Amino acid sequence: xxxxxxxxxxxxxxxxxxxxxxxxxxxxxxxxxxxxxxxxxxxxxxxxxxxxxxxxxxxxxxxxxxxxxxxxxxxxxxxxxxxxxxxxxxxxxxxxxxxxxxxxxxxxxxxxxxxxxxxxxxxxxxxxxxxxxxxxxxxxxxxxxxxxxxxxxxxxxxxxxxxxxxxxxxxxxxxxxxxxxxxxxxxxxxxxxxxxxxxxxxxxxxxxxxxxxxxxxxxxxxxxxxxxxxxxxxxxxxxxxxxxxxxxxxxxxxxxxxxxxxxxxxxxxxxxxxxxxxxxxxxxxxxxxxxxxxxxxxxxxxxxxxxxxxxxxxxxxxxxxxxxxxxxxxxxxxxxxxxxxxxxxxxxx
Amino acid sequence: xxxxxxxxxxxxxxxxxxxxxxxxxxxxxxxxxxxxxxxxxxxxxxxxxxxxxxxxxxxxxxxxxxxxxxxxxxxxxxxxxxxxxxxxxxxxxxxxxxxxxxxxxxxxxxxxxxxxxxxxxxxxxxxxxxxxxxxxxxxxxxxxxxxxxxxxxxxxxxxxxxxxxxxxxxxxxxxxxxxxxxxxxxxxxxxxxxxxxxxxxxxxxxxxxxxxxxxxxxxxxxxxxxxxxxxxxxxxxxxxxxxxxxxxxxxxxxxxxxxxxxxxxxxxxxxxxxxxxxxxxxxxxxxxxxxxxxxxxxxxxxxxxxxxxxxxxxxxxxxxxxxxxxxxxxxxxxxxxxxxxxxxxxxxx
Numbered sequence: 116x117x118x119x120x121x122x123x124x125x126x127x128x129x130x131x132x133x134x135x136x137x138x139x140x141x142x143x144x145x146x147x148x149x150x151x152x153x154x155x156x157x158x159x160x161x162x163x164x165x166x167x168x169x170x171x172x173x174x175x176x177x178x179x180x181x182x183x184x185x186x187x188x189x190x191x192x193x194x195x196x197x198x199x200x201x202x203x204x205x206x207x208x209x210x211x212x213x214x215x216x217x218x219x220x221x222x223x224x225x226x227x228x229x230x231x232x233x234x235x236x237x238x239x240x241x242x243x244x245x246x247x248x249x250x251x252x253x254x255x256x257x258x259x260x261x262x263x264x265x266x267x268x269x270x271x272x273x274x275x276x277x278x279x280x281x282x283x284x285x286x287x288x289x290x291x292x293x294x295x296x297x298x299x300x301x302x303x304x305x306x307x308x309x310x311x312x313x314x315x316x317x318x319x320x321x322x323x324x325x326x327x328x329x330x331x332x333x334x335x336x337x338x339x340x341x342x343x344x345x346x347x348x349x350x351x352x353x354x355x356x357x358x359x360x361x362x363x364x365x366x367x368x369x370x371x372x373x374x375x376x377x378x379x380x381x382x383x384x385x386x387x388x389x390x391x392x393x394x395x396x397x398x399x400x401x402x403x404x405x406x407x408x409x410x411x412x413x414x415x416x417x418x419x420x421x422x423x424x425x426x427x428x429x430x431x432x433x434x435x436x437x438x439x440x441x442x443x444x445x446x447x448x449x450x451x452x453x454x455x456x457x458x459x460x461x462x463x464x
Numbered sequence: 465x466x467x468x469x470x471x472x473x474x475x476x477x478x479x480x481x482x483x484x485x486x487x488x489x490x491x492x493x494x495x496x497x498x499x500x501x502x503x504x505x506x507x508x509x510x511x512x513x514x515x516x517x518x519x520x521x522x523x524x525x526x527x528x529x530x531x532x533x534x535x536x537x538x539x540x541x542x543x544x545x546x547x548x549x550x551x552x553x554x555x556x557x558x559x560x561x562x563x564x565x566x567x568x569x570x571x572x573x574x575x576x577x578x579x580x581x582x583x584x585x586x587x588x589x590x591x592x593x594x595x596x597x598x599x600x601x602x603x604x605x606x607x608x609x610x611x612x613x614x615x616x617x618x619x620x621x622x623x624x625x626x627x628x629x630x631x632x633x634x635x636x637x638x639x640x641x642x643x644x645x646x647x648x649x650x651x652x653x654x655x656x657x658x659x660x661x662x663x664x665x666x667x668x669x670x671x672x673x674x675x676x677x678x679x680x681x682x683x684x685x686x687x688x689x690x691x692x693x694x695x696x697x698x699x700x701x702x703x704x705x706x707x708x709x710x711x712x713x714x715x716x717x718x719x720x721x722x723x724x725x726x727x728x729x730x731x732x733x734x735x736x737x738x739x740x741x742x743x744x745x746x747x748x749x750x751x752x753x754x755x756x757x758x759x760x761x762x763x764x765x766x767x768x769x770x771x772x773x774x775x776x777x778x779x780x781x782x783x784x785x786x787x788x789x790x791x792x793x794x795x796x797x798x799x800x801x802x803x804x805x806x807x808x809x810x811x812x813x
Contacts, residue, residue, distance in 0.1 A: 274754075274755070274790045274792070275755060276755060276758050276790065276792060277758075279753070279755030279756075279758060280755065280758035280759060282755075283755065283756055283758065283759035283763050283767065284758070284759045284760055284763060323732065325732075325753075326731045326732065326734075326753050327732070327733060327734050327737075328734075328770075329753075362711070362732065364714055365713055365714065365732055365733050382675040383672065383674070383675065383676070383711065383714055384676060384714050385675075385676050385677075388676075404628070404674075404675050404678075405623075406623070406624060406625060406628030406629065406631075406632065407628075407632055409625050409626075409628060409629035409632065409633070410629060410632035410633045411633055414632050414633055418632065421677075441623045441625060443623070443625060
């Protein structure tokens with residue numbers, strides 16, 4: 116079956132510009148909140164393949180989306196490494212055993228993805244089965260740098276003082292940590308692909324915190340290693356890979372040079388400018404400001420068309436928000452967006 | 465007297481690359497925390513010209529800085545407009561009367577800066593007197609867009625849903641608000657200049673949240689109005705103006721085109737690249753990653769030199785961090801930084 120989402124990533128002909136939305140299975144949906152309540156705890160929701168499947172499919176019931184994305188968390192890898200992930204209400208993710216010493220980094224070992232993270236590939240299998248080929252399934256991971264920030268800080272941070280202190284002061288240990296993470300991510304994404312993921316995406320949420328030199332050295336280098344290390348095709352299917360560095364608009368050329376298929380961009384640059392800079396090398400995913408979804412239907416449609424106008428319906432563009440949909444958005448506004456994108460006239464070759 | 469800081473902003477010859485640091489008078493200094501304790505409350509500290517003067521001068525006693533910056537808060541203007549600014553421990557600034565309705569925006573009036581914000585120009589006068597011409601004094605304001613975000617949200621925000629909803633849904637009201645703010649900022653900066661400020665800086669902390677089109681329309685346009693409206697020279701002194709949009713690296717050309725004297729940049733782009741793009745039009749301020757101050761003296765010096773190497777000691781560069789110094793930095797590290805910058809060899813013409 117030919118999917119517009121996959122074709123757009125590979126710059127092949129599409130029937131219409133495909134759309135999916137980051138965090139499309141999430142708190143803005145009342146049915147998600149209900150399932151989350153049944154699960155009791157966020158990590159239980161991730162670890163139950165049936166519940167993870169349920170919430171993955173929820174947005175597809177409501178909206179004419181062109182892809183599903185595995186419901187999981189980027190911090191499953193550090194959890195499998197023994198850091199003890201848990202969630203504190205209103206404070207986000209926390210680790211019981213953060214990497215607060217150099218020796219804890221030295222002793223960190225790559226987990227066996229096939230056993231420790233088996234629940235993730237199991238969820239992929241269950242979702243694939245239940246999708247019945249309706250739309251493709253996106254697998255994902257956090258970037259090594261992004262995972263490392265949480266592991267060293269012990270949770271979210273405002274200043275990122277610990278991880279940046281480590282980076283500036285002990286670059287050797289920082290690289291050691293990132294290396295283990297990159298190797299683990301390769302196994303992790305490959306296990307998702309083997310279980311049925313049709314494309315994969317790397318979320319580099321905190322790469323934009325870095326200076327250009329540090330970004331290349333501590334974040335991009337390891338994403339590049341992953342791009343080289345994962346299955347780019349599997350059982351006859353080409354598996355496109357998308358890199359998304361939030362706040363990385365300045366480094367598009369460098370990101371595109373990794374050999375990835377697509378680059379996700381946030382809303383701080385015009386999609387047309389991104390296309391002029393790297394459109395000959397990669398497809399682009401993005402980039403509507405998520406806050407547009409707080410506006411009325413007419414405004415949502417007009418703003419979505421402004422984004423679409425920059426590609427004029429040609430392939431190589433996967434419509435998305437520039438960041439995740441926020442929990443207080445009305446699901447009706449999401450429907451307006453998806454339908455608006457699909458009403459846009461497509462230019463076929 | 466010729467000041468290196470002023471000369472660098474005007475691209476005149478300097479004896480050395482000048483340095484000051486955003487939030488140089490702040491919580492990382494034990495003597496600041498002591499004065500803050502005496503004041504009891506942050507706003508009391510801002511409103512007492514003697515205490516504001518005391519904390520303004522504190523970092524100059526410790527470090528060989530090339531400029532002092534008025535101790536105040538960017539939210540004095542909305543407070544003077546009747547929004548009732550107060551600070552909640554651990555939650556940051558809050559307004560008792562935020563702009564939650566369109567009618568509250570319609571009824572917003574420009575305050576009389578000469579009476580309502582008299583305490584700020586009084587602080588400037590007292591500081592100037594106590595500085596005794598040692599270094600120049602920087603006056604400052606928040607940008608209209610940045611002030612508006614706090615006024616509409618009622619405080620800090622993660623999603624900025626209210627202010628962005630307003631912007632997308634009721635652009636007319638948004639512009640009305642920004643217009644009143646820009647007119648007030650012009651009066652406010654002029655009152656600081658008349659009281660003795662030697663240069664002024666506009667902090668656009670939240671401009672980087674916007675898409676390019678929205679940035680030009682809702683943030684930059686009003687900063688440009690301010691650049692045109694304030695005293696660019698006063699009583700024979702040229703008053704340089706610096707614009708700083710955090711996260712605005714993509715828009716340097718547009719910022720430089722306002723006619724400002726200098727552009728502040730964060731650490732996400734290389735200073736040398738910024739210089740190639742807009743160095744013929746403006747001076748540049750920045751751009752060391754504040755987290756470098758968590759590293760050891762050798763690393764701090766090496767990283768500072770990496771920034772300095774991009775200008776090679778030529779004029780047109782004011783050294784600064786790319787954002788404010790963080791509260792948990794050791795003051796000794798700040799000393800290492802200031803001395804490192806001053807040890808860098810200067811190229812004279």
